[in-house]
Amino acid sequence: MDIGSLPSYLAPGQMGAWAIYLEQIRRVLPYLGKLGSLAETLTHPKRIVIVDVPIRLDDGSMAHFEGYRVQHSTARGPGKGGVRFHQDVGLSDVMALAAWMSIKNAAVNVPFGGAKGGVRVDPAKLSLAELERLTRRYTSEINFMIGPDKDIPAPDVNTNEQIMAWMMDTYSMNQGRTLTGVVTGKPLSLGGSLGRRDATGRGVFVVAAETAKREKIDLASARCIIQGFGNVGSAAAKLFHAHGCKVIAVQTALGTIHSAAGLAPERLIEYQQRTGSILGFPGAETISAQDFWPLPCEFLVPAALEAQITAANAPKIRARIVVEGANGPTTPEADDILHERGILVVPDVIANAGGVTVSYFEWVQDFSSFFWSESEINARLDRIMLEALHAIWEVAARHRVSLRTATFIVACERILQARQLRGLYP
Numbered sequence: 001m002d003i004g005s006l007p008s009y010l011a012p013g014q015m016g017a018w019a020i021y022l023e024q025i026r027r028v029l030p031y032l033g034k035l036g037s038l039a040e041t042l043t044h045p046k047r048i049v050i051v052d053v054p055i056r057l058d059d060g061s062m063a064h065f066e067g068y069r070v071q072h073s074t075a076r077g078p079g080k081g082g083v084r085f086h087q088d089v090g091l092s093d094v095m096a097l098a099a100w101m102s103i104k105n106a107a108v109n110v111p112f113g114g115a116k117g118g119v120r121v122d123p124a125k126l127s128l129a130e131l132e133r134l135t136r137r138y139t140s141e142i143n144f145m146i147g148p149d150k151d152i153p154a155p156d157v158n159t160n161e162q163i164m165a166w167m168m169d170t171y172s173m174n175q176g177r178t179l180t181g182v183v184t185g186k187p188l189s190l191g192g193s194l195g196r197r198d199a200t201g202r203g204v205f206v207v208a209a210e211t212a213k214r215e216k217i218d219l220a221s222a223r224c225i226i227q228g229f230g231n232v233g234s235a236a237a238k239l240f241h242a243h244g245c246k247v248i249a250v251q252t253a254l255g256t257i258h259s260a261a262g263l264a265p266e267r268l269i270e271y272q273q274r275t276g277s278i279l280g281f282p283g284a285e286t287i288s289a290q291d292f293w294p295l296p297c298e299f300l301v302p303a304a305l306e307a308q309i310t311a312a313n314a315p316k317i318r319a320r321i322v323v324e325g326a327n328g329p330t331t332p333e334a335d336d337i338l339h340e341r342g343i344l345v346v347p348d349v350i351a352n353a354g355g356v357t358v359s360y361f362e363w364v365q366d367f368s369s370f371f372w373s374e375s376e377i378n379a380r381l382d383r384i385m386l387e388a389l390h391a392i393w394e395v396a397a398r399h400r401v402s403l404r405t406a407t408f409i410v411a412c413e414r415i416l417q418a419r420q421l422r423g424l425y426p
Helices: 016-031 033-043 091-107 128-141 161-175 199-214 231-242 265-275 332-340 354-368 374-399 403-422
Strands: 047-056 062-073 079-086 114-120 151-155 223-227 246-252 255-263 285-287 297-302 319-323 344-346
Touching: 016 033, 016 091, 016 332, 016 403, 033 403, 047 091, 047 128, 062 079, 062 091, 062 128, 079 091, 079 128, 079 161, 079 354, 091 114, 091 354, 091 403, 114 128, 114 151, 128 161, 151 161, 151 354, 199 231, 199 297, 199 319, 199 344, 199 354, 199 374, 223 231, 231 246, 231 265, 231 297, 255 265, 332 344, 344 403, 354 374, 374 403
Parallel strands: 079 114, 079 151, 223 246, 223 297, 297 319, 319 344
Antiparallel strands: 047 062, 062 114, 246 255, 255 285
16 A cells, blocks of 8 residues: 655655654554555545734734644544644644644543644744734634534643633634633643643653563663653653652753753753753753763653654664653654664653643543542553553564554554444545
8 A cells, every 4th residue: 555645735855744654654554454454544634724823913013924733533532632833833743743643642542533733933032912812813713623522732842821721712702602621731720630731741751660660670770861851851850850760961952961960850940940941050061962862871751842863863872761752753764773773662652642641631621620639630640651551562562563563553453443433424
């Protein structure tokens, strides 16, 4: 089956992250049995919307930004996926991110499909008032395709609880009633869930700790390096540190710091919030971005953007386990290199699924108007993550494949079974 044909809406040279996803699907095809005849549906997003987002700037002039919302699959339930505001957002990225959300939701068996959105903008160049106008206009442009039972956005890169609050309010005003369940990752006072902010980072740590147990690595004597120090990277760092693992290096877009004695994540978070950067943190030395990857450690957590581990730097990595906190941080070529070198990769579609799992909890709580304690949230999250990881390990052992391929086998079977049972209408 040819699943690599160029979509008419992507020009040559623009495949980007979508090409990575297609290669991952190709690798899983031999293991899908009779369901493989339906696999082409995985390479055709259900709905793609590109919108113009015009806003009035504070100086009275008008600016236009390009926005996207992609629904990859709704076979198993409403679309679910974040919205990112970033100057490099493009259609290929949003398509791939939506597809990975389909895989992720099926892998942990929550009843969602996959979706993703974004606006090509550098939010740092907007005032707070301009950012609100951008958010509300973007929400209005995609209003027809989102909803608590249709497609539920959430925070992603450069978006947060405040932006979700504006999205929820805009959608609700257009509907004439308050509908808190249209987004997740909201403030607690607007129907948000306890534990949501740190959920993705917590999930990263939970699967890392379980993998360490299987690989006979003692967390108390382990070392960890983290790329990206936003919600995911910082939350994971706190948990690694709390369990005795030294966080010896952190890299952000602004630079890289290292300390063989270990960094204190809580202090580093406070320092970054106060200064706007991790550089200059007391007790740490600044090293080059290239010197980050070869640092000897037990855990490498890429928690920034896509395609950070490539064929160029994969041969330099000296971690024993890579736990993907970001979406799509490792290219297929790098995956092969890491596998050949005996470095275990816990893929994004299971490792960072904690966020969408607690988003599911938030969605359920909004429908019922009954909210759980943080300890209940964390216990439910840990159970779902560990059950999903154990099932994936079993599939990997049975087929003698990587954890990534095993995760795709589990997820694709669930998506395609739903597609097969539903049939085609009309």
